Amino acid sequence: MVQTLIKELQKLPLEIVEILIKSLQALPEEAKEAIIDSNFIATSFLDALGFSSQERIPEFQTGNGGDKVDYALRHNNENDIFLHTQNNPYVLVELKGRDINLTYGSKSYKNTVKQLKRYLLAPNCKTVQWGIITNSKHIQLFSKHGKVICPATPCLEINSQNIGEITCQIRNQIKHTSKALTVAIYNNKGGVGKTTTVINLAAVLTSHKKKVLVVDFDPNQRDLTDSLNIKSGTQTLSNCLKDKKDVISLREAISPYAKTFKGGITLSFDVIPADDTLATTEEDKLRNEFSFHSLRKKLEEVKSDYDYILIDTPPNWRLFSISSVYAADVVLIPTKHNNIRSLQNAAVSIQQYILESQKARQEKTQGLEWGAIALPIFFNGEKITDAARVNAKKAIDGIIKQIKQKYKFDLIPYFYPHYQPGNNRRIFELPSNAHIAYSTFEKIPAAYKSKVAYDYYSQLAKEYFLQ
Secondary structure: OHHHHHHHHHHOOHHHHHHHHHHHHOOOOOOOHHHHHHHHHHHHHHHHHOOOHHHEEEEEEOOOOOOEEEEEEOOOEOOEOHHHHOOOOOEEEEEOOOOOOOOOOOHHHHHHHHHHHHHHOOHHHOOOOEEEEEOOOEEEEEEEEOOEEEEOOOOEEOOOOOHHHHHHHHHHHHHOOOOOEEEEEOOOOOOOOHHHHHHHHHHHHHHOOOOEEEEEOOOOOOHHHHHHOOOOOOOOHHHHHHOOOOOOOHHHHOEEEEEEOOOOOEEEEEEEOOOHHHHHOOHHHHHHHOOOOHHHHHHHOOHHHOOEEEEEOOOOOOHHHHHHHHHOOEEEOEEOOOOHHHHHHHHHHHHHHHHHHHHHHHHHOOOOOOOOEEOOOEEEOOOOOHHHHHHHHHHHHHHHHHHHHHHOOOOHHHHOOOOEOOEOOOOOEEOOOHHHHHHHHHOOOHHHHOHHHHHHHHHHHHHHOOO
């Protein structure tokens, strides 16, 4: 990725960079939004991103009430001029004046990100895959995949020395959109249903016509591989990870899982099975043979083949789980409402481990990528009474308060994603079902066998992923 961006930067014409620099330098220190738009965004920045005047629509109607985003962008097709048809926007740009503080973490930054996310999920923006916020002092790129919106870059400070490079980096990421969303299913606690979630989420996404790859990266347990009775491919995952010269294709480690139903309909997804070599080799030796970013590098090879890549992870924070979260775009965290350790470990994962992974990704990519973000927790596979739900939320409130006091970190969005002051503390619940538990013995995803299980996991997919 970094090498690709450098090559792209070398192709950015010098005259375009010079125009960007001059436009930026000419802006008044406290320039209002209209000045930034007319003297920088419309005259140089959007051109530098590669979008002509017929490939941009100002004040684009998002379809959500009267909401208008400052710009919608899309390259023209042969018989489809975006300015005329206004169909299928690809990029949204939300602009602010320099009087609006977009420093990461500021109140104005949070409000602007919230505003952009609302636009990205609006009815007229379902085809959008990228969003940008900027006030000409700071800029940040966000990626969108279904309902998932992730920071694609850190919030970057703009100046005349780096405006050409940053604009080129953003242009390159938009140009080379990755098809697959990589999801690590992780909790630093066993028994919360990670493997069951991976298998049935894959089954449901496949039924929604999504192409899915599942990675069993818990080789010591190998529950996923055994649950589906998957045999190894022509290559093992360990050989792929150790392959520093890129002579072994990850596709050689993939095995298909297919289920044919009455009537002849077949649903299938691909699996990279657990690797016995990874399970039997000491971790210190493995760390000498490949690094924690090797999995991400190998998955890049197949990301254009799939809509979703789901990684089943071990219940610890060691090489395999670190590698899984590092490789991911998002982390889905199952918990148990009646298991305080699963809730505490979810908090630690969000506040500590995922932040560590983000920092490592940013360092590895020289600040070009943000790293995985945590999706809100959900209660997995247990029937919950009203009293038990109250007790669970009391425990969660205590965890949130403790982390806030100790680390100044706000867990509310990760435990109560729909929270409004004083109400709406809804947490998604995946109820228990006998078919889910027993399907393991039959080597069939419960979602393929039981309509009740299918409905449960469809709700999960729609809650987190499907727009």
